Amino acid sequence: MYKRVLVKLSGEQLQGKFDSGFDAERAAWIANEIKKITAQDVEVVIMIGGGNYARGAQLAGGGVQRVNADNIGMLATMMNAIALTDVFNASDVPSRALTNIKSDQVLDQFTHRRALSHLEKDRVVIVAGGIGRPYLTTDTAAVSLALELNCDLIIKATKVDGVYDNDPEIHPTATKYSRLTLQQAVERSDIKVMDKAAIALAADHEQAIIVCKLLDEGNLAAAVRGEAVGTAITVS
Ligand code: UDP
DSSP states (O other), X not given: OOSEEEEEEOTHHHHTTSSSSOOHHHHHHHHHHHHHHHTTTOEEEEEEOOTTTXXXXXXOBTTBOHHHHHHHHHHHHHHHHHHHHHHXXXXXXXXXXXXXXXXXXXXEEOOXXXXXXXXXXXXXXXXXXXXXXXXXXXXXHHHHHHHHTTOSEEEEEESSSSEESSOTTTOTTOOEESXXXXXHHHHOTTOOSSOHHHHHHHHHTTOOEEEEETTSTTHHHHHXXXXXXXXXXXXX
């Protein structure tokens, strides 16, 4: 059993039944899944994405500078964190949001000690603002945060139930890998789990990752118990 896990949630997971934005019903469903992890005495850190509102790479251009587009993307993650933390607390999952972007008025600043202090009080820590710098994604921020907070495992909760040799939504014959090594995930161009910067950081520090489907009920808790769900990406 793991002691502390980091769950990477993309913004898209929060839009639920909508085309974009925040679906409180979906957020409450996620809160319940996270509760199944904390009920096993495992601490949870969440790195939240912002793609349901804005992604820097898509927004940049036509006069919008990449740096500012990325700042908008990071603001999007903060909007998610604010709403998600409220829904978690309303769902009896004690949580606090912290951000890597300076914005005292709306969210507490992330600091290492503050995050640990919340975890010690059995609160889920939801981190927004990625790493706080442009040209990065929340996947890279998730790996960095997992290392910083000594998480035993990263769970990347996605739309599909693991890593495939091809996009399963387009190619029905695509096959799923149940295990991969971090080295394979770095080197092979057909394996698109996270951006390569994120996976390279994980490989450098032997940080295990499980990629699994968010919407399969009980999946996250099963991953935390060490059961075979999705694709496990480990040292060997
Ligand atoms: N972003 C950034 N630095 C970071 C993390 C995120 O500049 O450390 C920006 C980037 O523009 C990114 C956006 O925030 O596209 C939203 O994050 P991401 O695309 O990772 O969200 P997700 O796809 O997980 O919802």
